Amino acid sequence: MRDILLVRYGEVFLKGQNRPFFMRKLVSHVKEAVSSLGGRVWLSEGRIYVSDFSDLDECIRRVTRVFGLHSVSPAVEMDKEDFAAVCEEASRMMREMKGSFKVLARRSDKRYPLDSPAIMREAGGYILEHNPQLTVDVNHPDHVMTIEIRDHAYLSCRRIPAVQGMPMGTNGRACLLLSGGIDSPVAGYMVAKRGVELCCVHYHSFPYTSERAKEKVLELARLLSEYCGEMTVYVVPFTDIQMKIHAGCPDNYTTLIMRRFMMRIAERLAREAGAQALVTGESIGQVASQTMEALVCTDAVVEMPVFRPLIGMDKSEIIERAEAIGTFETSSLPYEDCCTVFTPKHPATKPRKDLIAAAEKALDAETLIAAAVEGAEKIVLNARKDKKDE
Ligand code: ATP
Ligand code: MG
Numbered sequence: 001m002r003d004i005l006l007v008r009y010g011e012v013f014l015k016g017q018n019r020p021f022f023m024r025k026l027v028s029h030v031k032e033a034v035s036s037l038g039g040r041v042w043l044s045e046g047r048i049y050v051s052d053f054s055d056l057d058e059c060i061r062r063v064t065r066v067f068g069l070h071s072v073s074p075a076v077e078m079d080k081e082d083f084a085a086v087c088e089e090a091s092r093m094m095r096e097m098k099g100s101f102k103v104l105a106r107r108s109d110k111r112y113p114l115d116s117p118a119i120m121r122e123a124g125g126y127i128l129e130h131n132p133q134l135t136v137d138v139n140h141p142d143h144v145m146t147i148e149i150r151d152h153a154y155l156s157c158r159r160i161p162a163v164q165g166m167p168m169g170t171n172g173r174a175c176l177l178l179s180g181g182i183d184s185p186v187a188g189y190m191v192a193k194r195g196v197e198l199c200c201v202h203y204h205s206f207p208y209t210s211e212r213a214k215e216k217v218l219e220l221a222r223l224l225s226e227y228c229g230e231m232t233v234y235v236v237p238f239t240d241i242q243m244k245i246h247a248g249c250p251d252n253y254t255t256l257i258m259r260r261f262m263m264r265i266a267e268r269l270a271r272e273a274g275a276q277a278l279v280t281g282e283s284i285g286q287v288a289s290q291t292m293e294a295l296v297c298t299d300a301v302v303e304m305p306v307f308r309p310l311i312g313m314d315k316s317e318i319i320e321r322a323e324a325i326g327t328f329e330t331s332s333l334p335y336e337d338c339c340t341v342f343t344p345k346h347p348a349t350k351p352r353k354d355l356i357a358a359a360e361k362a363l364d365a366e367t368l369i370a371a372a373v374e375g376a377e378k379i380v381l382n383a384r385k386d387k388k389d390e
Contacts, residue, residue, distance in 0.1 A: 001078040001089070003056055006156060007048035007063060008070040010164055018170075025167040026068045032229055032384050033062040045108065045150065051077070062384065064160055065227045067193055068167035073146075075156035083114065086153050087126040090145050093157050094127050099142035100135045101157075103127065107149040119147055166195030168228055173197040174277040174307065175270035177262060178221060178233070180213055180335060183281030183310055185220045185327040186318050190309040191279050192228050199273040200224075200231060201266045201376075203238035213335035222383045223327050230382040234269050237375045238262075241368050248362040252348040255289050257360055260301045261369065267302045268373045278302065283310045283318065288347035297351050 009026055023043065030048055031041045039053040048069075053059040056074060063072050076089055094101060105119035114122065127145065128136060148154040176188040178200040192198050202217045214235060225231045245257050266278050282290045289298070299306055310318055322328035 001076060002051060003053075004075050004077045004154075005050040005053075005059060005063060006073045006075045006154065007050060007162075008072070009048065009068055010070045010166075022068070022167050022170055025169055026066070029066045029068070029168055029229060030063060033066050034059055036385060037062070060160060062226070064162040066168075067163055067165040067195060067227060068170075069162035070164060071162050072160045073156040074158055074160075075154050077152045077154055080109070080112065080149050080151075080153035083119075083122070086147065086155065087123050090123050090147060090155050090157075091127045091130040093155060094131050094134060094143065094145060097131070097143050097157070098133055100137035100140075101127070101143040101145060102136060102138045102141040104144050104146045105149070106146070109149050109151075112149045119149070123147055163193065163227065165193035168192065168195055169197050171195035172277075173199065173273065173275040174279050175266055175273060175275040176200045176279040177266050177281075178202050178217060179281070180216045180220065180331065180333075181281065182315075182322050182328065182331040183283065183286075183318055185224055185281075185331060186321045186325065187279055187281040187307075187309050188224055189227065189321070189325050189327075191307055192224065197275075198224065198228055198231055198279070199270070199275055200233040201236060201262075201269050202233060203236050203262055203265075205239045205242055206237070208239060208242075210335060216330060216333050216335050218379065218381070219330050220327055221379075222381055223325075223330060225381055225383040227325075229384055230380065232273060233379045233381065234273075235377040235379065236265055236269075236372050238372065241372060244363055244368065249359045251344045252346050253351060253356055253359050254344050255347045256294055256297055256351050256356060257363075259289055259294075259298050260356070260360070261365070261372075263298055263302045263306070264365070264369050265372050267304050268369065269376060270304060272373075275304075277305045277307055279307045279309070281310055281318075282308045283313055283315070286315065288349045291349050293350045293352075294348075297353050297356050300353055 027043055034050055034053055037053040037055055037059050039050045039059060041050050060072055078089060103120045103124040105116040107116050143157055145157045171194055174191055174196050176198050178184045188198050200221050204214050221231055221233045241261050242258060245254050249257050270278060285291060322331060
Protein backbone atom coordinates (compact mmCIF):
# COMPACT_ATOMS: atom_id res chain seq x y z
CA MET A 1 0.00 0.00 0.00
CA ARG A 2 1.38 3.45 -0.83
CA ASP A 3 0.41 7.12 -1.27
CA ILE A 4 0.20 8.35 -4.83
CA LEU A 5 -1.27 11.32 -6.66
CA LEU A 6 -3.86 10.94 -9.40
CA VAL A 7 -3.52 13.88 -11.74
CA ARG A 8 -6.18 14.92 -14.25
CA TYR A 9 -5.38 17.12 -17.21
CA GLY A 10 -7.57 19.49 -19.18
CA GLU A 11 -9.12 17.82 -22.20
CA VAL A 12 -9.86 20.75 -24.47
CA PHE A 13 -6.38 21.21 -25.86
CA LEU A 14 -5.83 17.50 -26.30
CA LYS A 15 -7.90 17.18 -29.43
CA GLY A 16 -6.21 16.75 -32.76
CA GLN A 17 -2.72 16.05 -33.95
CA ASN A 18 -0.90 18.06 -31.29
CA ARG A 19 -1.90 15.64 -28.59
CA PRO A 20 1.42 13.76 -28.26
CA PHE A 21 3.32 17.05 -28.24
CA PHE A 22 1.14 18.49 -25.48
CA MET A 23 1.26 15.30 -23.46
CA ARG A 24 5.05 15.07 -23.63
CA LYS A 25 5.34 18.65 -22.41
CA LEU A 26 2.82 18.11 -19.66
CA VAL A 27 4.43 14.94 -18.31
CA SER A 28 7.89 16.51 -18.43
CA HIS A 29 6.62 19.51 -16.42
CA VAL A 30 5.10 17.26 -13.76
CA LYS A 31 8.38 15.33 -13.62
CA GLU A 32 10.32 18.52 -13.17
CA ALA A 33 7.90 19.82 -10.52
CA VAL A 34 8.36 16.75 -8.32
CA SER A 35 11.98 15.92 -9.16
CA SER A 36 13.51 17.37 -6.02
CA LEU A 37 10.97 15.43 -3.94
CA GLY A 38 12.07 12.19 -5.53
CA GLY A 39 8.72 11.65 -7.24
CA ARG A 40 8.20 9.08 -10.01
CA VAL A 41 5.74 10.06 -12.76
CA TRP A 42 3.94 7.96 -15.37
CA LEU A 43 1.02 8.15 -17.72
CA SER A 44 -1.67 5.49 -17.83
CA GLU A 45 -5.26 5.24 -19.05
CA GLY A 46 -5.70 8.97 -19.56
CA ARG A 47 -4.22 10.12 -16.28
CA ILE A 48 -0.87 11.06 -14.80
CA TYR A 49 0.32 9.24 -11.68
CA VAL A 50 2.93 10.39 -9.18
CA SER A 51 4.47 8.09 -6.58
CA ASP A 52 7.51 7.80 -4.31
CA PHE A 53 7.53 11.45 -3.24
CA SER A 54 8.99 12.48 0.08
CA ASP A 55 6.38 15.05 1.15
CA LEU A 56 2.70 14.71 0.20
CA ASP A 57 1.60 18.31 0.89
CA GLU A 58 4.56 19.80 -0.94
CA CYS A 59 4.03 17.40 -3.82
CA ILE A 60 0.39 18.49 -4.11
CA ARG A 61 1.40 22.15 -3.94
CA ARG A 62 3.87 21.71 -6.76
CA VAL A 63 1.73 19.59 -9.04
CA THR A 64 -1.32 21.87 -8.69
CA ARG A 65 0.90 24.66 -10.07
CA VAL A 66 1.65 22.95 -13.37
CA PHE A 67 -0.20 24.67 -16.23
CA GLY A 68 -2.42 22.32 -18.21
CA LEU A 69 -3.52 20.26 -15.22
CA HIS A 70 -7.09 20.21 -14.04
CA SER A 71 -7.07 18.64 -10.59
CA VAL A 72 -5.13 16.39 -8.28
CA SER A 73 -6.35 13.70 -5.89
CA PRO A 74 -4.18 12.24 -3.18
CA ALA A 75 -4.92 8.52 -3.31
CA VAL A 76 -3.96 5.20 -1.80
CA GLU A 77 -2.81 2.45 -4.16
CA MET A 78 -3.29 -1.02 -2.73
CA ASP A 79 -3.71 -4.66 -3.58
CA LYS A 80 -7.18 -5.14 -5.07
CA GLU A 81 -7.52 -8.83 -4.25
CA ASP A 82 -8.29 -8.32 -0.57
CA PHE A 83 -11.57 -6.44 -0.81
CA ALA A 84 -12.07 -6.41 2.98
CA ALA A 85 -8.79 -4.48 3.31
CA VAL A 86 -9.97 -2.07 0.60
CA CYS A 87 -13.16 -1.36 2.58
CA GLU A 88 -11.19 -0.91 5.77
CA GLU A 89 -8.81 1.56 4.16
CA ALA A 90 -11.70 3.49 2.56
CA SER A 91 -13.34 3.71 5.97
CA ARG A 92 -10.10 4.92 7.59
CA MET A 93 -9.73 7.65 4.94
CA MET A 94 -13.23 8.94 5.74
CA ARG A 95 -12.63 9.06 9.50
CA GLU A 96 -12.07 12.83 9.69
CA MET A 97 -14.94 13.69 7.34
CA LYS A 98 -18.30 15.04 8.43
CA GLY A 99 -21.62 15.34 6.59
CA SER A 100 -22.80 13.14 3.76
CA PHE A 101 -20.94 10.89 1.35
CA LYS A 102 -21.30 8.38 -1.40
CA VAL A 103 -19.02 5.77 -2.91
CA LEU A 104 -18.25 5.92 -6.59
CA ALA A 105 -16.78 2.78 -8.12
CA ARG A 106 -15.03 2.30 -11.43
CA ARG A 107 -13.80 -0.99 -12.69
CA SER A 108 -11.53 -1.30 -15.71
CA ASP A 109 -10.64 -4.87 -14.68
CA LYS A 110 -13.82 -6.57 -15.85
CA ARG A 111 -12.76 -9.92 -14.36
CA TYR A 112 -12.89 -8.52 -10.85
CA PRO A 113 -15.33 -10.60 -8.77
CA LEU A 114 -17.40 -7.56 -7.72
CA ASP A 115 -19.04 -5.27 -10.26
CA SER A 116 -19.29 -1.49 -9.70
CA PRO A 117 -22.74 -1.48 -7.99
CA ALA A 118 -21.58 -4.25 -5.64
CA ILE A 119 -18.37 -2.34 -4.78
CA MET A 120 -20.40 0.78 -4.01
CA ARG A 121 -22.89 -1.13 -1.90
CA GLU A 122 -20.35 -3.14 0.08
CA ALA A 123 -17.83 -0.34 0.66
CA GLY A 124 -20.59 2.21 1.36
CA GLY A 125 -22.13 -0.08 3.99
CA TYR A 126 -18.78 -0.70 5.64
CA ILE A 127 -17.88 3.01 5.76
CA LEU A 128 -21.27 3.92 7.23
CA GLU A 129 -21.06 1.24 9.85
CA HIS A 130 -17.61 2.39 11.03
CA ASN A 131 -18.20 6.15 10.74
CA PRO A 132 -21.41 7.03 12.60
CA GLN A 133 -20.77 10.76 12.01
CA LEU A 134 -21.48 10.27 8.27
CA THR A 135 -24.73 9.93 6.33
CA VAL A 136 -25.30 8.68 2.80
CA ASP A 137 -26.48 11.04 0.07
CA VAL A 138 -26.16 9.73 -3.48
CA ASN A 139 -27.44 12.93 -5.13
CA HIS A 140 -25.58 15.79 -3.42
CA PRO A 141 -22.92 14.29 -1.18
CA ASP A 142 -20.35 16.45 0.66
CA HIS A 143 -17.69 13.82 -0.04
CA VAL A 144 -17.17 11.21 -2.72
CA MET A 145 -15.05 8.17 -1.98
CA THR A 146 -13.84 6.96 -5.34
CA ILE A 147 -12.71 3.34 -5.60
CA GLU A 148 -11.14 2.35 -8.88
CA ILE A 149 -10.22 -1.18 -9.70
CA ARG A 150 -7.45 -1.24 -12.30
CA ASP A 151 -4.12 -3.08 -11.98
CA HIS A 152 -4.45 -2.15 -8.32
CA ALA A 153 -7.22 -0.62 -6.25
CA TYR A 154 -7.06 3.20 -6.08
CA LEU A 155 -8.91 5.01 -3.31
CA SER A 156 -9.37 8.76 -3.15
CA CYS A 157 -11.77 11.14 -1.43
CA ARG A 158 -10.27 14.58 -2.04
CA ARG A 159 -9.98 16.54 -5.26
CA ILE A 160 -7.79 19.64 -5.30
CA PRO A 161 -8.15 22.02 -8.24
CA ALA A 162 -5.00 22.76 -10.25
CA VAL A 163 -4.19 25.93 -12.19
CA GLN A 164 -5.55 24.74 -15.55
CA GLY A 165 -4.39 26.67 -18.64
CA MET A 166 -2.16 25.13 -21.32
CA PRO A 167 1.16 23.31 -20.96
CA MET A 168 4.12 25.65 -20.69
CA GLY A 169 6.08 25.95 -23.90
CA THR A 170 3.22 25.13 -26.26
CA ASN A 171 2.54 28.75 -27.26
CA GLY A 172 5.83 30.49 -27.91
CA ARG A 173 7.78 32.86 -25.72
CA ALA A 174 7.22 36.41 -24.47
CA CYS A 175 9.26 38.91 -22.51
CA LEU A 176 7.70 40.27 -19.30
CA LEU A 177 8.65 43.71 -18.01
CA LEU A 178 8.79 42.80 -14.35
CA SER A 179 8.77 45.60 -11.79
CA GLY A 180 8.59 45.08 -8.06
CA GLY A 181 4.92 46.02 -8.05
CA ILE A 182 1.69 44.09 -7.75
CA ASP A 183 0.64 44.19 -11.38
CA SER A 184 3.43 42.84 -13.53
CA PRO A 185 3.75 39.42 -11.83
CA VAL A 186 0.01 38.90 -12.33
CA ALA A 187 0.30 39.94 -15.98
CA GLY A 188 3.13 37.46 -16.47
CA TYR A 189 1.15 34.70 -14.81
CA MET A 190 -1.84 35.27 -17.06
CA VAL A 191 0.18 35.00 -20.24
CA ALA A 192 2.23 32.06 -18.95
CA LYS A 193 -0.98 30.25 -18.08
CA ARG A 194 -1.77 30.01 -21.77
CA GLY A 195 1.41 28.02 -22.34
CA VAL A 196 3.69 30.95 -23.15
CA GLU A 197 7.25 30.72 -21.85
CA LEU A 198 8.42 33.88 -20.13
CA CYS A 199 11.69 35.66 -19.82
CA CYS A 200 11.78 38.76 -17.62
CA VAL A 201 13.40 42.16 -17.85
CA HIS A 202 13.85 44.33 -14.78
CA TYR A 203 15.23 47.87 -14.77
CA HIS A 204 17.38 48.62 -11.81
CA SER A 205 18.53 52.13 -10.87
CA PHE A 206 21.33 51.54 -8.43
CA PRO A 207 22.03 53.32 -6.07
CA TYR A 208 18.60 55.01 -6.24
CA THR A 209 17.06 51.59 -5.94
CA SER A 210 18.71 49.28 -3.46
CA GLU A 211 20.10 45.79 -3.68
CA ARG A 212 17.09 44.70 -1.64
CA ALA A 213 14.73 46.06 -4.32
CA LYS A 214 16.51 43.82 -6.82
CA GLU A 215 16.26 40.84 -4.48
CA LYS A 216 12.54 41.48 -4.18
CA VAL A 217 12.11 41.32 -7.94
CA LEU A 218 14.15 38.13 -8.15
CA GLU A 219 11.90 36.64 -5.46
CA LEU A 220 8.85 37.58 -7.55
CA ALA A 221 10.46 35.89 -10.55
CA ARG A 222 11.13 32.84 -8.38
CA LEU A 223 7.46 32.73 -7.34
CA LEU A 224 6.44 32.85 -11.01
CA SER A 225 8.92 30.11 -11.76
CA GLU A 226 6.98 27.80 -9.40
CA TYR A 227 4.43 27.81 -12.22
CA CYS A 228 6.72 28.36 -15.19
CA GLY A 229 9.80 26.29 -14.43
CA GLU A 230 13.11 27.68 -15.62
CA MET A 231 13.11 31.40 -16.30
CA THR A 232 15.74 33.91 -17.36
CA VAL A 233 15.72 37.35 -15.74
CA TYR A 234 17.68 40.22 -17.25
CA VAL A 235 18.53 42.92 -14.71
CA VAL A 236 19.25 46.03 -16.72
CA PRO A 237 21.24 49.00 -15.36
CA PHE A 238 18.93 51.97 -15.83
CA THR A 239 20.41 54.80 -13.77
CA ASP A 240 22.35 56.42 -16.57
CA ILE A 241 19.30 56.56 -18.85
CA GLN A 242 17.13 58.01 -16.11
CA MET A 243 19.70 60.68 -15.24
CA LYS A 244 20.07 61.69 -18.89
CA ILE A 245 16.30 61.87 -19.38
CA HIS A 246 15.96 63.89 -16.22
CA ALA A 247 18.67 66.32 -17.28
CA GLY A 248 17.77 66.66 -20.94
CA CYS A 249 14.00 66.30 -21.38
CA PRO A 250 10.95 68.33 -20.30
CA ASP A 251 9.76 67.34 -16.86
CA ASN A 252 6.19 66.43 -17.88
CA TYR A 253 7.46 63.86 -20.38
CA THR A 254 10.20 62.18 -18.36
CA THR A 255 8.10 59.23 -17.18
CA LEU A 256 6.85 58.45 -20.65
CA ILE A 257 10.26 58.78 -22.24
CA MET A 258 11.59 56.44 -19.57
CA ARG A 259 8.84 53.97 -20.40
CA ARG A 260 9.67 54.19 -24.08
CA PHE A 261 13.27 53.31 -23.29
CA MET A 262 12.10 50.38 -21.21
CA MET A 263 10.12 49.07 -24.18
CA ARG A 264 12.96 49.51 -26.65
CA ILE A 265 15.47 47.72 -24.43
CA ALA A 266 12.99 44.94 -23.65
CA GLU A 267 12.41 44.41 -27.37
CA ARG A 268 16.14 43.99 -27.98
CA LEU A 269 16.52 41.52 -25.13
CA ALA A 270 13.35 39.73 -26.20
CA ARG A 271 14.77 39.17 -29.67
CA GLU A 272 17.98 37.87 -28.14
CA ALA A 273 15.95 35.44 -26.01
CA GLY A 274 13.78 34.28 -28.91
CA ALA A 275 10.63 35.97 -27.60
CA GLN A 276 7.99 37.28 -29.95
CA ALA A 277 6.00 39.67 -27.77
CA LEU A 278 6.29 41.95 -24.74
CA VAL A 279 4.08 41.76 -21.65
CA THR A 280 3.41 44.56 -19.17
CA GLY A 281 1.20 44.99 -16.12
CA GLU A 282 -0.48 48.12 -17.40
CA SER A 283 -4.18 48.75 -16.92
CA ILE A 284 -5.93 51.52 -18.70
CA GLY A 285 -6.11 54.79 -16.74
CA GLN A 286 -4.38 53.39 -13.63
CA VAL A 287 -1.73 56.14 -13.58
CA ALA A 288 -0.72 59.04 -15.85
CA SER A 289 1.55 56.81 -17.94
CA GLN A 290 -1.33 54.41 -18.62
CA THR A 291 -3.89 56.73 -20.18
CA MET A 292 -4.94 55.84 -23.71
CA GLU A 293 -2.70 58.54 -25.17
CA ALA A 294 0.26 57.45 -23.04
CA LEU A 295 -0.11 53.80 -24.06
CA VAL A 296 -0.19 54.85 -27.71
CA CYS A 297 3.11 56.72 -27.18
CA THR A 298 4.67 53.72 -25.42
CA ASP A 299 3.63 51.28 -28.14
CA ALA A 300 4.94 53.49 -30.90
CA VAL A 301 8.60 52.67 -30.28
CA VAL A 302 8.44 48.89 -30.66
CA GLU A 303 7.48 46.56 -33.46
CA MET A 304 6.60 43.58 -31.29
CA PRO A 305 3.05 43.23 -30.06
CA VAL A 306 2.66 44.34 -26.44
CA PHE A 307 0.34 42.15 -24.40
CA ARG A 308 -1.36 43.83 -21.45
CA PRO A 309 -3.52 41.14 -19.89
CA LEU A 310 -4.63 43.46 -17.05
CA ILE A 311 -5.84 46.20 -19.37
CA GLY A 312 -9.47 46.01 -18.25
CA MET A 313 -8.95 45.11 -14.60
CA ASP A 314 -9.45 47.28 -11.53
CA LYS A 315 -6.67 47.38 -8.95
CA SER A 316 -8.83 45.44 -6.48
CA GLU A 317 -9.28 42.64 -9.02
CA ILE A 318 -5.55 42.56 -9.72
CA ILE A 319 -4.84 42.34 -5.99
CA GLU A 320 -7.23 39.40 -5.68
CA ARG A 321 -5.33 37.60 -8.43
CA ALA A 322 -1.98 38.44 -6.85
CA GLU A 323 -3.18 36.94 -3.57
CA ALA A 324 -4.44 33.83 -5.29
CA ILE A 325 -1.17 33.15 -7.11
CA GLY A 326 0.95 33.99 -4.07
CA THR A 327 2.82 37.11 -5.21
CA PHE A 328 0.92 39.79 -3.29
CA GLU A 329 2.88 39.59 -0.07
CA THR A 330 6.26 39.96 -1.76
CA SER A 331 4.96 42.70 -4.07
CA SER A 332 3.77 44.64 -1.02
CA LEU A 333 7.23 44.84 0.55
CA PRO A 334 8.06 48.52 0.72
CA TYR A 335 11.16 48.85 -1.45
CA GLU A 336 11.49 51.69 -3.90
CA ASP A 337 11.00 51.21 -7.64
CA CYS A 338 12.93 53.00 -10.34
CA CYS A 339 9.73 54.68 -11.56
CA THR A 340 9.16 56.37 -8.24
CA VAL A 341 12.67 57.82 -7.97
CA PHE A 342 12.37 60.45 -10.69
CA THR A 343 8.62 60.98 -10.72
CA PRO A 344 7.70 64.39 -12.15
CA LYS A 345 5.17 66.58 -10.35
CA HIS A 346 2.93 67.05 -13.37
CA PRO A 347 3.22 64.18 -15.85
CA ALA A 348 1.42 64.71 -19.16
CA THR A 349 -1.78 62.69 -19.26
CA LYS A 350 -2.52 63.46 -22.91
CA PRO A 351 0.96 63.29 -24.41
CA ARG A 352 1.58 63.75 -28.12
CA LYS A 353 3.75 61.29 -29.94
CA ASP A 354 5.41 63.91 -32.12
CA LEU A 355 6.32 66.13 -29.17
CA ILE A 356 7.77 63.21 -27.23
CA ALA A 357 9.81 62.08 -30.19
CA ALA A 358 11.12 65.65 -30.56
CA ALA A 359 12.01 65.81 -26.85
CA GLU A 360 13.90 62.52 -27.11
CA LYS A 361 16.16 64.03 -29.79
CA ALA A 362 18.18 65.56 -26.94
CA LEU A 363 19.40 62.05 -26.13
CA ASP A 364 21.68 59.64 -27.94
CA ALA A 365 19.12 56.88 -27.73
CA GLU A 366 21.02 54.22 -29.65
CA THR A 367 24.14 54.51 -27.50
CA LEU A 368 22.11 54.48 -24.28
CA ILE A 369 20.10 51.44 -25.35
CA ALA A 370 23.15 49.53 -26.53
CA ALA A 371 24.94 50.21 -23.23
CA ALA A 372 21.93 49.05 -21.21
CA VAL A 373 21.58 45.83 -23.23
CA GLU A 374 25.31 45.25 -22.97
CA GLY A 375 25.28 45.81 -19.21
CA ALA A 376 22.31 43.52 -18.53
CA GLU A 377 22.96 40.87 -15.91
CA LYS A 378 21.46 37.52 -16.89
CA ILE A 379 20.11 35.36 -14.08
CA VAL A 380 18.58 31.92 -14.67
CA LEU A 381 16.33 30.53 -11.95
CA ASN A 382 14.04 27.60 -11.41
CA ALA A 383 12.04 27.28 -8.20
CA ARG A 384 11.16 23.69 -9.07
CA LYS A 385 14.75 22.71 -8.53
CA ASP A 386 14.78 24.21 -5.02
CA LYS A 387 14.78 21.75 -2.20
CA LYS A 388 12.00 22.33 0.32
CA ASP A 389 12.81 24.82 3.12
CA GLU A 390 15.70 26.27 1.20
P1 ATP B 1 3.44 47.25 -11.21
O1 ATP B 1 2.56 47.09 -10.02
O2 ATP B 1 3.49 46.09 -12.10
O3 ATP B 1 4.82 47.74 -10.83
P2 ATP B 1 2.55 49.89 -11.63
O4 ATP B 1 1.14 50.04 -11.35
O5 ATP B 1 3.56 50.26 -10.60
O6 ATP B 1 2.80 48.38 -12.10
P3 ATP B 1 4.07 51.38 -13.56
O7 ATP B 1 5.13 51.64 -12.57
O8 ATP B 1 3.58 52.51 -14.37
O9 ATP B 1 2.79 50.71 -12.95
O10 ATP B 1 4.58 50.29 -14.56
C1 ATP B 1 3.79 49.80 -15.59
C2 ATP B 1 4.42 48.53 -16.13
O11 ATP B 1 5.74 48.83 -16.62
C3 ATP B 1 4.65 47.48 -15.07
O12 ATP B 1 3.51 46.67 -14.89
C4 ATP B 1 5.79 46.71 -15.65
O13 ATP B 1 5.34 45.81 -16.67
C5 ATP B 1 6.62 47.80 -16.31
N1 ATP B 1 7.65 48.31 -15.37
C6 ATP B 1 7.57 49.35 -14.52
N2 ATP B 1 8.72 49.49 -13.81
C7 ATP B 1 9.55 48.51 -14.23
C8 ATP B 1 10.88 48.11 -13.89
N3 ATP B 1 11.60 48.75 -12.96
N4 ATP B 1 11.41 47.06 -14.53
C9 ATP B 1 10.71 46.38 -15.46
N5 ATP B 1 9.45 46.71 -15.82
C10 ATP B 1 8.87 47.76 -15.22
MG1 MG C 1 5.55 49.63 -10.81
